[in-house]
Amino acid sequence: RPGAQHWIPPGADLDQLREAARACRGCELYENATQTVFGAGSPTARVVLVGEQPGDQEDRQGLPFVGPAGRLLDRALAEVGIERADAYVTNAVKHFRFTQSGPGKRRLHQTPDMGHITACKPWLQAELAILDPEVIIALGATAGRALLGPSFRVTKQRGMLIPWPTDAGEEGTRRSAFVVATVHPSAVLRADDRESAYAGLVADLRVAAEVLH
Template sequence: MSGSSEDGSAPEPYDATPYLPSRGGLPAHQRAAADCQGCPLHRDATRTVFGRGGSDARLMLVGEQPGDQEDREGVPFVGPAGRLLSRALREAGIDEDGLYVTNAVKHFKFTRDETRKRRIHKTPSLRETVACRPWLMAELRLVSPELVVVLGATAGRALLGPSFRVGADRGVPRPLPGAEDGPRVLATVHPSAVLRARDRDAAYAGLVADLRTAAEAL
């Protein structure tokens, strides 16, 4: 993206920070996030999709962004990838009721397929991910989990930096950079990557194995 707008003025800032409340817990942050205009993604999305779960969760899952169904319902991980994730969590011995689940980016980014009349997921840019990071960091502070599982590259880069690669960094708990007393972070693939995989059984088995490692780390 260029460093200035077409008329030569300064580019529109991408930053959710001005929309965060100065006080309050998860409910106050969820209400404030509904009005977030920290990047242009809010213009086309139906709504902000904030995290779900209690502030006492020991384990937090962080995905990429809402999908089409999540955008319509306002809840993360309720579409096909969410159903696959729920099954993998059960097989890994993790109680989904005790989790906090969220996304690195809170609005659905998509392109329109006019032929098939549907909205197709589009990966958020680094700039959009960084703009939304204040919400994610607020959730981390308010929940204070022992372990964070990042699902896929966008979530991994949001917390572990732009050099993160799923294939190289998955399956091993590590400290959260810049947070001496913060949670450990374990990376794995996003459930949607399992759905797209050529060998879906192998990809699913890898996801379950990483989630079992997360359960053991707790």
């Protein structure tokens, strides 16, 4: 896997990155997916949400978090006063990884491995360098590993303000940023006790929202 770096144009803005990502062959996942699903949202967002990878619907529509997990996420964000329109939403891995056992069979989500996360990370780093957000919300283990490394554990690190290094800015400008990790919205949809899983997600998102207030 050569990684995405080779496809990233230097000095690109977000729209130019999105366009360039369409051609990425930084790992093998482009081969079976429909299209690259790049991040989307406000270019002036103070909060960036990072998911795992596009799901079936995102792969077809070319936009992040537009399926069932996205609808749950929108609802949870609204509860803590974060409008999706004021945020930027992306994924750690930009192509859908799935298995399909025969013709006409449903495409089944497969978790990306550390190699895919590493290969795709230059896109995420480029997005974050341009956006320079105050809060990055890691949705689930894959996002947490992409941002904080392979030893990340969502059960141990969720709901905390984890300092995120930013460039030293001009005097008087904000220079602190945080990662807040939580569960993936798909995990809430699959949970036995959906109500308490949802409440946990909202509680973690509230930690992030408080940084913005």
